[in-house]
Amino acid sequence: MTTQSETGYRSEAAALPVGTPRHHMVIFAVLFGLLLVAPSLLYPVFLMKVLCFALFASALNLLLGFGGLLSFGHAAFFGSASYVAAYAAKAWGFNPEFAILLGVLAAAVLGLGIGALAIRRQGIYFAMVTLAFAQMVFFFALQAPFTGGEDGIQAVPRGKLFGLIDLSSDLTLYFVVLAIVFGALLLIYRIIHSPFGQVLKAIRDNEPRSISLGYKVNRYKLAVFVMSAALAGLAGATKAIVFQLASLTDVYWTMSGEVVLMTLLGGMGTVFGPLIGAAIIVSMQNYFAGFGAWVTVLQGVIFVGSVLLFREGIVGVLAKWLKKPL
Amino acid sequence: MFELLGIPPQALFGQLLLGLINGSFYALLSLGLAVIFGLLNIINFSHGAQYMMGAFVAWMLLTYTGINYWWALLIVPLVVGATGVVIERLMISRLYHLDHLYGLLLTFGLALIIQGLFRNQYGVSGLPYSIPAELSGGTNLGFMFLPNYRAWVIVASVVVCFATWFAIEKTRLGAYLRAATENPTLVGAFGINVPRMITLTYGFGVALAALAGVLAAPIYSVNPNMGADLIIVVFAVVVIGGMGSILGAILTGFGLGVVEGLTRVFYPEGSAVVIFVIMAIVLLVKPAGLFGRTQ
16 A cells, blocks of 8 residues: 555656655754855844744745745734744844744734634735735834834843843854754754645645545644744744844735745755745845845836746756756 | 714714725725726736736826826726736736635735835835825815815726626626626637636736726825735725625625724724624625625
């Protein structure tokens, strides 16, 4: 019974095999090694930004690439967690780990609410519903008394991790962020390759058949939505501690669009694509910041180019060449 | 003067009027989205950017060539609609065999490009476009003062909406269109050029957005971001109405504009989010939308 799946589905280029291929672990290890020495070459704050967005894009990819659900409102989770963490750290004097945890919790609860409503529609309607709810969260952030309106929450203290490790040094904070992001990436990897992840892919590829096989499709969709929201929240909350700032940019629809772009450019449904996509887009924003609105134009061009020419994304194309899932 | 629930009537009618104005734009834009969606099966994310282009082209015509508002009403939809035709031919038509989500992503990218280009050229502060002389001033209705231009916008929008409805539901061309929505292959087999019809439909939807942009130019300041936030509200309108029916899109647009206006009277803090709250309720009660067909 089980031998059939051993031979039958492994040859499929699109489907990841069950279990964890060894080369993935090698890539993770090399990546981790590179990131350990990276601060000696690159500015740590820039690297932390890349890491946060890599996690954000991977969280979206969990939903989009493996659940087949395009959320155009992920800024809602990223941003609300960012606000909650910033507020907890600044107004209540929480330690950074508790502030981040509270942010994640807020994003998960929000994800449960929005997800439960959004999964009632499919396809492009799902995208529109998530976008609309995210805009609602944006208006809330704009008007609520504790978010600081246009100014956001500024000068958030980085505090001491566990009350012991002072995070005011960029380098110390970098290693903490690296640990958080890498832990979360491995968690996402674990989710994708678990039986739960297999069911998700089945639903993505053929929803009616999954239903007929007895899977409660909506429960799976909601579960992955909440996980993705919580992980996006982890990225947002960590970002708030790193930059000591939560602002309206974090909840605006442009942020939702950017993270979709990162995932698309890197490769939807690949493990490492979102990391590459995030690194490219963040670098682009960083180095072209002086060109004003041309960055928006360039992002639009990359969007159009990716959709028309290059739908597998960078890592997707690479995986095709190497004939190995990446 | 009488009072209604403690609200002075001037405020109430003023907000109702504002609601109807917003509703006019919701109706025009969601109508364009519904027409495009019906045949192309894509959500045109660049609709807001094309609405903004409409307002800008009208402003350019007036500023650079002196062509007035009335000619702009005719020329702008044609010009912007033509850009839509080019976009459909060059890009969107390559995506029909793929998941509909790619159409959404492509048009989102196009929206970023269009908005970025206009922002580079004209900055983010608004440009003024004055109300045409024939429509300046207003009429005193006894219970409120009605600016003529605003009355014109509501009338024009209603006329355009119903003309579109009539063209689609009651004419021969509309019958071809509806047939192609149901079964493009069969309609093609009857000798009708479906790809050309699809191109023209996209051009028409874009032209509607541009027309809305011209109507909006004298009311709102002409700026590159004017369509970006509006289009998200229009998406919510579309989700509430469902895209199954043309009439549904029109009614939902006007209705939600009025509801938003009333909310601004009775609970001002909620006016920005009331449409999204209604969307949540509709998703709970009737997920396919008020006028939608169940999938």
